[in-house]
Structures are given as structure tokens and as C-alpha cells.
Amino acid sequence: MFSISRGLWVGFFFRKNFVKLKRLFPYLFALISHVVYSQDSEIVKEGxxxxxxxxxxxxxxxxxxxxxxxxxxxxxxxxxxxxxxxxxxxxxxxxxxxxxxxxxxxxxxxxxxxxxxxxxxxxxxxxxxxxxxxxxxxxxxxxxxxxxxxxxxxxxxxxxxxxxxxxxxxxxxxxxxxxxxxxxxxxxxxxxxxxxxxxxxxxxxxxxxxxxxxxxxxxxxxxxxxxxxxxxxxxxxxxxxxxxxxxGDCILDMTTNIEDFDNLIDVVVYPNPAREMVGVQVNGTFDLKVINIHGALIYKEDDINSNLEIDTKSFTNGIYFLIIIQEGLNEIITKKIVVDK
Structure with missing residues (x-):
């Protein structure tokens, strides 16, 4: 329990040491400021x-x-x-x-x-x-x-x-x-x-x-x-x-979530991992691009009617992305494939 004598002692301590504490204020403020301004704001974040x-x-x-x-x-x-x-x-x-x-x-x-x-x-x-x-x-x-x-x-x-x-x-x-x-x-x-x-x-x-x-x-x-x-x-x-x-106020025209297009467009990719060939089936006419993890275009085909077989024998082993654009929607879905020969 807090007593009057203890309160007087605390008051005496702060008065006696006020100058020392005053010298510490800038350091305490800097420390507190660092905590206040320490952010977890992410740049690399969906949204x-x-x-x-x-x-x-x-x-x-x-x-x-x-x-x-x-x-x-x-x-x-x-x-x-x-x-x-x-x-x-x-x-x-x-x-x-x-x-x-x-x-x-x-x-x-x-x-x-x-x-x-x-x-x-x-x-x-x-x-x-x-x-x-x-x-x-x-x-x-x-x-x-x-x-x-x-x-x-x-x-x-x-x-x-x-x-x-x-x-x-x-x-x-x-x-x-x-x-x-x-x-x-x-x-x-x-x-x-x-x-x-x-x-x-x-x-x-x-x-x-x-x-x-x-x-x-x-x-x-x-x-x-x-x-x-x-x-x-x-x-x-x-x-x-x-x-x-x-x-300023920019028009937000960001593509709908990839998962939404996966549900909207029926896409089948097989086999995955692939060795000599990978097949793509889409319910409709579509365009397709294949890029590697460095962003380089490896393969391109336009106006495909439902089915396509891609020859992967010349592909090096690694990860590739299929970018599929269905006619009429003018939007994309992506599928990741692995070539492992």
C-alpha cells in the first residue's frame, strides 16, 4: 500500500535527481520516437x-x-x-x-x-x-x-x-x-x-x-x-x-484476383511437372504466353481453340509461367509449371 512517507521519499528522489533525469530526456525521447516510428509497412504485399x-x-x-x-x-x-x-x-x-x-x-x-x-x-x-x-x-x-x-x-x-x-x-x-x-x-x-x-x-x-x-x-x-x-x-x-x-485519385483498374478467374475459366494443365510436352485445355478460344522466372518470353501462341500441346524438349529445367488470355474477357490467369527432364 502506498504510504505518505513513501510518497515523500519518491518526491525527494525526483527533486534531487531532476537534473540528471532532465539530461536523459533527449535520449528517452529518441528511444520512444524510434518505437513510435518503427513501422511494419510492407512494400511487397498483395493489395x-x-x-x-x-x-x-x-x-x-x-x-x-x-x-x-x-x-x-x-x-x-x-x-x-x-x-x-x-x-x-x-x-x-x-x-x-x-x-x-x-x-x-x-x-x-x-x-x-x-x-x-x-x-x-x-x-x-x-x-x-x-x-x-x-x-x-x-x-x-x-x-x-x-x-x-x-x-x-x-x-x-x-x-x-x-x-x-x-x-x-x-x-x-x-x-x-x-x-x-x-x-x-x-x-x-x-x-x-x-x-x-x-x-x-x-x-x-x-x-x-x-x-x-x-x-x-x-x-x-x-x-x-x-x-x-x-x-x-x-x-x-x-x-x-x-x-x-x-x-492523386488514380483509376483503380487492377485485375481481379487470379483465383476468381481460375473459377471463371476452366483451365487444365497436364502433366505438371512436364518432361517433353505440356498440354493446355481451356473452355474457349485463348491466347497463351510462356515466360521463365527471369521474365523472358519463351513461347507464344494466339487464337488457340480449346486445346494446345507445347513442346518442352527445348526448355531447360526450371519454373515457367503460362499466361492465358481468354477471348472476350481480355483478362488473364496464370499457371505455374515445372519442367523436369
Whole structure:
């Protein structure tokens, strides 16, 4: 039971040690702030969806090109010992204006393509990707470290290819701001090698990605300037489970869950694993693509009537994805197959 004498003793203790405790307040505040701002916001998560636009200018040819792309995570695949989320992309607009190239293509219902395979270590707060055709700008080989959310001021990021060779980005400062869901760290970036001129407002947001472009270029297509070659990317909007986090109001046209299309379209793939042949049966006319885990197109066939046999004798052993588009729906389902000869 709390007694008056004990209360007086406690009061005396705090008064006597107030100066010492006062000196500790900044450290205690820093510790508490770290706890408050320590987030579990995941970038690689189904339901994360964003739209980015890009502009690229070539002063030597007076050409300006650009476009609008939509990205989202949907579905996953086991590669090695880890499960990788599949990042999809839809290209809504492509344009170019110049003396040698002049066009503007808009697409009413673009077909999604697999952009890459990503894995986020939630404990280490690191994001990795399996190399694919979109990762040609990275200097890393094998499994690529895309971003590390434990970077501190002065640390450098993954190396990036340029006309100067491999360059690095440096974290100049870290601030915390709160959006509609949670407080997040923002890592302001500059060029560690002084080869790029980077927009000083460019930053990587915890759980979201770069302000200047998140998907194309695999997270790190920052707003940079190279003599005679200016490439800029902009994050137009970012949603988590249909809740807008940053940017404007973008039209959400994300493909319906793959499982829903599996129920809607009757697809049979056999045998799986496959050796010399894999058969595909679909209830209707369909188009089909086969890609490997690096995103490369291995096989393509259009206007197939119900049944198809794919010769896999020339395929190397490994994991492949069948992308099936049924006529009339203009949407996709995917099936994973394994070739094991």
C-alpha cells in the first residue's frame, strides 16, 4: 500500500535527481520516437497498387517520349527456399515526339504482363528481386538487393548502371511524416558518385518506395539528369487495399484476383511437372504466353481453340509461367509449371 512517507521519499528522489533525469530526456525521447516510428509497412504485399508516369528527353535528337504505367502485386511463386510476390504491369499510354518518331498510343484495356518477382525480409527490412529483363540497370548479380530500410544517413544504396559505369545513391537525411495510415520514414537521396544531378525532393518512403517512380526500373528509377539524356519518373498515386496513401485519385483498374478467374475459366494443365510436352485445355478460344522466372518470353501462341500441346524438349529445367488470355474477357490467369527432364 502506498504510504505518505513513501510518497515523500519518491518526491525527494525526483527533486534531487531532476537534473540528471532532465539530461536523459533527449535520449528517452529518441528511444520512444524510434518505437513510435518503427513501422511494419510492407512494400511487397498483395493489395499494394500504384500508377507512375515517365518522361524521357534526348536533347541530341530533340525527342521526347513518355507513358503511363500501372503496377500491382498479385499472386506468388516459390523460387528456391523463398516465396516471391509477382509484380504485374499494365501500360496505359506510350508516346514519342520528335523528328524521327512521332506517335501517341492509348490502350483502353491493356493486358497485364509480369514485371518481376520480389521478396521482402520483414525482419531485416530488405527487399530483394529475382533478376529479370527489367533488372538490366543493376550492377548486382544473382539475387538483387533492391532496398534496405535500415539505411542510415551517410549509407549508400545498391549500385546502379549508367553511362559512367556503376554508380551509387547516398542517404543524405531521414525525416518522418504521417500520411493517412501511419508515420513513415522518408530517405532523401543524392548521388554518391557525383555523376547524376538528382532532384533534391527525391526520397524513398518507407512502405511505399520512391516519390519519383516506384515500379519501372525496379524501385530505383529516380529523377536523374545525365548530359543530353533526361529521364524523369513520377509516382502519380499509391494505394493499399484501395485506400489512397499518396498522390492523386488514380483509376483503380487492377485485375481481379487470379483465383476468381481460375473459377471463371476452366483451365487444365497436364502433366505438371512436364518432361517433353505440356498440354493446355481451356473452355474457349485463348491466347497463351510462356515466360521463365527471369521474365523472358519463351513461347507464344494466339487464337488457340480449346486445346494446345507445347513442346518442352527445348526448355531447360526450371519454373515457367503460362499466361492465358481468354477471348472476350481480355483478362488473364496464370499457371505455374515445372519442367523436369
Amino acid at each position: 499494394n497498387h500504384w500508377v507512375s508516369s515517365y518522361v524521357e528527353e534526348d536533347a541530341s535528337s530533340s525527342t521526347r517520349c513518355g507513358g503511363i504505367e500501372e503496377f500491382y502485386f498479385q499472386g506468388d511463386s516459390v523460387i528456391g527456399d523463398s516465396t516471391y510476390a509477382i509484380l504485374w504491369v499494365k501500360v496505359w499510354n506510350e508516346y514519342c515526339s520528335g523528328p524521327n518518331s512521332n506517335y501517341n498510343h492509348s490502350y483502353d484495356n491493356p493486358v497485364p504482363e509480369i514485371f518481376g518477382f520480389y521478396y521482402e525480409n520483414k525482419v531485416e527490412k530488405k527487399i530483394y528481386m529475382v533478376p529479370n529483363d527489367h533488372a538490366s540497370d543493376y550492377c548486382d548479380e544473382g539475387l538483387i538487393l533492391v532496398w534496405d530500410e535500415l539505411l542510415e544517413v551517410g549509407d549508400t544504396s545498391t549500385t546502379y548502371k549508367s553511362s559512367y559505369g556503376c554508380v551509387r545513391f547516398r542517404v543524405d537525411s531521414i525525416v518522418v511524416s504521417t500520411d493517412s495510415l501511419a508515420p513513415r520514414k522518408k530517405y532523401f537521396i543524392s548521388s554518391a558518385d557525383n555523376h547524376f544531378v538528382i532532384n533534391p525532393n527525391t526520397f524513398f518512403t518507407e512502405g511505399i518506395g520512391p516519390t519519383n517512380e516506384f515500379g519501372g526500373g525496379v524501385f530505383l528509377g529516380f529523377n536523374t539528369y545525365i548530359p543530353d539524356h533526361n529521364r524523369q519518373y513520377f509516382l502519380d498515386c499509391f494505394y493499399q487495399d484501395s485506400v489512397k496513401i499518396v498522390g
